[in-house]
Amino acid sequence: MKLPDGSILICDGELGLSEAFAEYASEQQRCHWHINRDLYHAMYQDGGRKADSKPIQDALAGALAIELPQEDFQSVSEQEKSDIEARMEKTEAAIDQLIGYFQGHGYEAAATYMRRAKIGMFGYVRRWLKWGLISPRASSMVERVSRELGRRIKKIAYGWSDKGVTKVARIILKRFANAGAWEDYWQKRMDIIGNVVIGVGNYKCSSQNLGQ
Known part of the structure; x- marks a missing residue:
């Protein structure tokens, strides 16, 4: 390591x-x-x-x-x-x-x-x-992240393989440690240009769409 x-x-x-x-x-x-x-x-x-x-x-x-x-x-x-x-x-x-x-x-x-x-x-x-x-x-932030990591893995990755759980854990830690970089990555990866309006019943909202 x-x-x-x-x-x-x-x-x-x-x-x-x-x-x-x-x-x-x-x-x-x-x-x-x-x-x-x-x-x-x-x-x-x-x-x-x-x-x-x-x-x-x-x-x-x-x-x-x-x-x-x-x-x-x-x-x-x-x-x-x-x-x-x-x-x-x-x-x-x-x-x-x-x-x-x-x-x-x-x-x-x-x-x-x-x-x-x-x-x-x-x-x-x-x-x-x-x-x-x-x-x-203080270790409060470390403890909070570890607690949240354990809670989420137990909830969404129960019964998964070690490899799958490791990937999920990395995603969770990335979102905790650097949320901005995580959002930027997906903005570029999905080529989002944000020009779609979706209507649901009486509601309308602007939504981001995929460029491809």
Whole structure:
């Protein structure tokens, strides 16, 4: 399997997943939503309660939210890029302090969890700084696409061969990932010129027709 330069693995920290895909992805991004939510469970293992974890989770959510400019990467000044990188490094240093706090207060599970999470905490920032490519900070989009893919395949491709299901899956993913390119392809493929009017009962509508 060969993925293009700048590919990023977005996951919620399943054991072994990042190691398995390390050679394929240029960066790893740990899902920020899962990092914040699962921190409570990590603290709970060592006796922490919601009152203990809530202030830390709120502060962590604010620290993780490093927003990237919306304009074209080439239009962003070098000073702004440098400021973003500096904020990332400052936040990583704050995470190290948080890990030290957990260790000092007996939250060993939380300390281990945050130490592992830090590795891919700002993959989306590093990817942008190196390649100029925007990527999500959470796995919600990936999960939604996977859920929709499974739902559609079960509905329309039940009992199909592996080859047929693979083709359908590629079509679905293409429509999710690049709907515009999918429409452009069929516009050209069908040679649509759009000059037919169809009447159905009392209704009339303009319809696209085939040039051939």
